[in-house]
Amino acid sequence: MHNTAFAALGLNWRYLAFEVHPDNLRAAIAGAKAMQFAGLNLTVPHKLLAFGMVDALDESAKTWGAVNTIRFEGRNAGGAWLPLRQFGVPSRRLRDGQTQLAKPPEGGTPNEIRAHGFNTDAEAIVTALREDLKVELHGAKVLLLGAGGAGRTAALRLASENVAELFLVNRTQSKADAVAGEIKKQFPFVSVTVGYPKTEVDLIVNATSLGLKPGDASPLDEKQFSLRQARAVYDMIYNPPETALLKAAKAAGCKTANGLGMLLHQGARAFEIWTGKPAPLDVMRRALEQSIYGH
């Protein structure tokens, strides 16, 4: 989605994937900094580790305790930190008749470069829920499955939207207890319960990884909670496009959506952080659908 978006905006940028062992994460970030990358995205298990490895944290990263996006910034003569794109590109003639980039305002190479950490996941959750399911989160009753990295961020972000009640279910209950404890501390007005609800809910969100592999069971124990008691179901998994949970939810008459919107919106926000330009959302969505679903 990023490469298609760069092309759509005429930017001579590339988005590349690197597999990095967690032991080498610090060295990888330092390497990207030395090579003057515009930025990085990080995924499991690096989001929590990177939190302690960047030089500055944006509010979004501080609030959610994880970094999924880094922007490299240089210090200008006046002492201000600016994205590296605002400094000079290496003075190398472009071949193939490519257009030379407009002269950047700062010019030259900064003496000092820092890694600035952001989190674009938390915002993407609520954007996708609103866009794809049209749910009103304020005052909603929500059952959240999963209390790993994604589950914790979703729980805190939903609490910050003033949902009325949050039910947390996780295979390892102690992790759900820990997240419930954090919510009680930070959002005392949200009623939080570990375990399945006894009443109807407006929304179920799956933040477990159950459903990623073919043949995976549904993360919802229907003996404990019937899908007929839920209005909408969101599965953060986008591949396969329809998990066992979503299939059962559709059959039970729930409104459903998979995690493609979340993937899109966390990427779109990262794109804007790096480039300083509005993300071409439609182009990015089409690129995602094409590459993941092949149509």
Ligand code: ATR
């Ligand atoms: P992520 O960053 O994607 O959330 P994670 O932190 O590893 O990744 O979390 C994975 C989530 O899926 C956890 O809630 C995990 O439950 P545990 O905390 O008990 O490990 C859940 N999960 C993974 N495999 C599962 C399975 N087979 N059954 C039920 N839950 C599972």
